[in-house]
Every structure is written in C-alpha cells, then in structure tokens.
Amino acid sequence: MQKFPPPQMYTVKLSEKEVLNDKFIEFHFELVEPNKIEFIAGQYVSFIVSEKEERRSYSISSSPKLAHGFKITLDITPDGLGVQFFKNLEFGQEVKVLGPLGNFVLQDEPKEDSIVFIATGSGVAPFHSMILDLLQNNSESSTKDTRNITLYWGLRHAEDMIWQDEFQELAQDFPRFQFHPVLSKAQQEWPLCRGHVTDCVGIHDLPENAGFYLCGAKQMIADVQKVLLKRGVQQEAIHYEKFD
C-alpha cells in the first residue's frame, strides 16, 4: 500500500509563467509557507479560483524532486473561471493551494514489466511528472523500477504539442521509453500516428504484463477502456483520472 503524504494548505507565489504555445501555459509556483512539499508523481493540487471560493484541480507536471515549488501545465482553451484566474495572476502574487491530492499514482506491481500511459490534451501533465520520476530520479532509488514505458498522447494539431523534444530525447537516452504522439488533425506530411489514441491503441502490439494509465477527457477514458478490455486487458490493470 502506498503511503500518501497528507494534504496541507500552502501559500505559494507565482515565480514564472511560460507560454509554451497557443494552447498551453506552464505556471511555476514557489512555496512560501510551508516551504517544502512532498508528493507522489501523478497527484494534483486544488486552487480557489473565484471570490465565491470555487475550486479547480491541476495535476503537478513537475518532478517530485522539486521540493520547494511545483509546476502546473494549463490547457487555456476551456477559458473558464480556472483559466481566467491563472491568466490574471501577477508575478510574485501569493495564492492559497491545497495539496497534494488524489491517488492517481503508479501502482507498485512486481508482476508487471510495462507501463502504458494514454493521454489526451492536458491529460499528459501527470504523466510528465511520472516519466521524469521513473527515468531521471529512479536510478538513485533503492527500489529501482525497470518497467518499460510507452506514452500515447493525443492532440489535434502538431502545433498543440509541448515537450516533444524532451520526450524524444528521453526516448533516445532510455530505450525502455517509447513516445507515440497521435494527431487527429494532422497535416499531410505528419509521419507518425493519426486519428484518435483509440485508433493506435487498437492496432499496436500491447505489452502483456502491463499497467495502463489513462488521463484526460471522460469520453476518451471510456473509449480507451472499451478498446483495452476488448483486447483482453483486465479491468484491474486499468487506472484513470478524469479531467472533466
């Protein structure tokens, strides 16, 4: 059984805002009080985003190694309360955040030899944290995780993609990591997977002893689950986090 760090109310301040493209902005927060956070890759934080104290949740996309701050990666296209709140945040502005929350974390399954991550849109955020943790931090860990890792990530256009270079470099440096971006509105020249993630997951060879982690819109999760179950994956091996 995983031991989850207890959630706390943090005061944090915005230290950096990185516009990654027209779809995604990354927000870096520095902890003010308490000044240290412990979380498990895949967990999220909850911000109060309005005067009526409405909340929105955001997965931590940075590595758990960052103990004095964290990053969240926002899809700005919904443009609702949450997105407006972050767009209006000023550098150095202090805000309250509750975390870490959630139990969408890697299961410790000694029988598994592979992990398959399947995301659409901002659903890749918790996987970014998990992948960094598995590939970069894990080499120092005493309980070294050697599972093969595959990431399927669905987006509409090539221009929507972030972290492409980073994922490709990781795939070069760590042969046990494979990255499959999937575009539903790809240009003619796009050489990789086309369509929806379900199309690729439906036809690619899937590892036998794998844990499947799904994150993004609930419709995608329902569709991918159907495909996986049809292909003989056991329900217990499927873990998911719905973003809407």
Ligand SMILES: Cc1cc2nc3c(=O)[nH]c(=O)nc-3n(C[C@H](O)[C@H](O)[C@H](O)COP(=O)(O)OP(=O)(O)OC[C@H]3O[C@@H](n4cnc5c(N)ncnc54)[C@H](O)[C@@H]3O)c2cc1C
């Ligand atoms: C556990 C958890 C972790 C999350 N992590 C992230 C994250 O790392 N990055 C991130 O960008 N979002 C994340 N989300 C989604 C986030 O909490 C908000 O729901 C989302 O940003 C929209 O909020 P909003 O207030 O801007 O829009 P709202 O005012 O809630 O909605 C505005 C419009 O956008 C639609 N909408 C709502 N949510 C989404 C969505 N996720 N994608 C597309 N359209 C949507 C609504 O149907 C509505 O039409 C997470 C959600 C959960 C539950």
